[in-house]
Amino acid sequence: MVISAGEKTLIRDSWAPVYAGDRFQIGVNVFTNFFKAYPAYVDLFPSLRGVSNPSGSYQLRGHAIRVITGINYFVDALDEDKSIVDEMLNNMARSHKPRGLTREQFAQFAPVLFDSIGVSGAARDAWMKYYNKIADGLFAKMAKL
Numbered sequence: 001m002v003i004s005a006g007e008k009t010l011i012r013d014s015w016a017p018v019y020a021g022d023r024f025q026i027g028v029n030v031f032t033n034f035f036k037a038y039p040a041y042v043d044l045f046p047s048l049r050g051v052s053n054p055s056g057s058y059q060l061r062g063h064a065i066r067v068i069t070g071i072n073y074f075v076d077a078l079d080e081d082k083s084i085v086d087e088m089l090n091n092m093a094r095s096h097k098p099r100g101l102t103r104e105q106f107a108q109f110a111p112v113l114f115d116s117i118g119v120s121g122a123a124r125d126a127w128m129k130y131y132n133k134i135a136d137g138l139f140a141k142m143a144k145l
């Protein structure tokens, strides 16, 4: 699945203000919204299990920083060769495999992520395509571990 030059521009241009803004708070919002929609999923995250108010916790901010920075790696890597993206997916597979996640959970996360970072229209379609490429690649790598 090839991401076109136009789609890359849409992704970069919509991500730039997010990453230049209050990105870690936006990351906290992403997960606060995710857990509002799927309360049971808090338990998937070892660092949040048993935390009484995850939204306002230092644990969630720490997690949000890791994930927002992780998304930024993939935006930065839009022009990298497949072998490099494969290496990044292998790395992500090693950190996510032990969590026992499902592809469905990744599908559920996508609209919450896009709503929370405020992407719509053609930019959202481009994001969805790239997100699905990453998620499909991740699950293919996890299956081989």
Ligand code: HEM
Binding pocket: 044, 045, 046, 047, 048, 063, 066, 067, 070, 071, 095, 096, 099, 101, 105, 106, 109, 134
């Ligand atoms: C493009 C999307 C995503 C990116 C870039 C991403 C990135 C990351 C990063 C960088 C970490 C930290 C890894 C480490 O410290 O070793 C992490 C941990 C984790 N991620 Fe993701 N993630 C994504 C999507 C998801 C989704 C959709 C779920 C679940 C529905 C998920 C579940 C987890 C869990 C359970 C952890 C461990 C958290 C903990 O230690 O408490 N991730 N993720």
